[in-house]
Amino acid sequence: MSVQKFAMGSDNQMGPTVLIGNKTEMAAWLGISARALDKHEDLMVRDGRGYDIKATVVAYCAHMRGIASGRGGEEQVLDLTKERARLAKEQADEKEIKNAILRGELLQAGEVEVTWSDFLRGLRSRLLALPARVQVAAGLTQAQTLAVDRELRTALFEAGSDADA
Numbered sequence: 001m002s003v004q005k006f007a008m009g010s011d012n013q014m015g016p017t018v019l020i021g022n023k024t025e026m027a028a029w030l031g032i033s034a035r036a037l038d039k040h041e042d043l044m045v046r047d048g049r050g051y052d053i054k055a056t057v058v059a060y061c062a063h064m065r066g067i068a069s070g071r072g073g074e075e076q077v078l079d080l081t082k083e084r085a086r087l088a089k090e091q092a093d094e095k096e097i098k099n100a101i102l103r104g105e106l107l108q109a110g111e112v113e114v115t116w117s118d119f120l121r122g123l124r125s126r127l128l129a130l131p132a133r134v135q136v137a138a139g140l141t142q143a144q145t146l147a148v149d150r151e152l153r154t155a156l157f158e159a160g161s162d163a164d165a
Contacts, residue, residue: 019053026051030060127152 026044027034037044043063045055100106131149134140140148 018047020047020050021053022050026053026056029053029057124156127156 021029023034023037027037030037032040040060040063043056043059045052045059097106101108128149131145131152134148135142135145
């Protein structure tokens with residue numbers, strides 16, 4: 001590197017040494033590419049001869065610490081805050097659902113479907129057995145029994161059709 005050192009102050013007294021470098025040297029000091037340096041141009045401290053390396057490193061480090069602690073640019077802070085809030089809400093919702101399941105307030109959809117399917121199959125079988133049982137108990141004719149059976153099957157079919165609509 002060809003970093004230049006300049007002593008600042010009057011001719012009679014020596015002040016602090018200032019390191020001045022070009023764009024490539026400044027990027028090397030920061031550990032980033034010269035292209036990436038362009039994205040942080042607002043942080044770069046220049047004087048007429050080039051980049052003030054010490055002042056630029058201090059400004060760049062302060063900027064990076066701000067981003068790391070969530071105090072970066074306003075847009076980064078808002079995004080981070082929004083993402084944290086979204087994550088917290090999702091975690092709270094998940095915990096709420098688990099607790100409701102443990103309390104028996106929520107059921108798994110698959111379990112509900114199996115239980116209702118079994119119940120409705122049993123109910124259908126019992127209902128379809130009614131015409132024959134009523135025929136014997138009430139002394140219905142074969143034609144009357146078939147009429148009751150037909151009406152019952154029609155009612156079951158319509159109830160099943162309404163459920164799909």
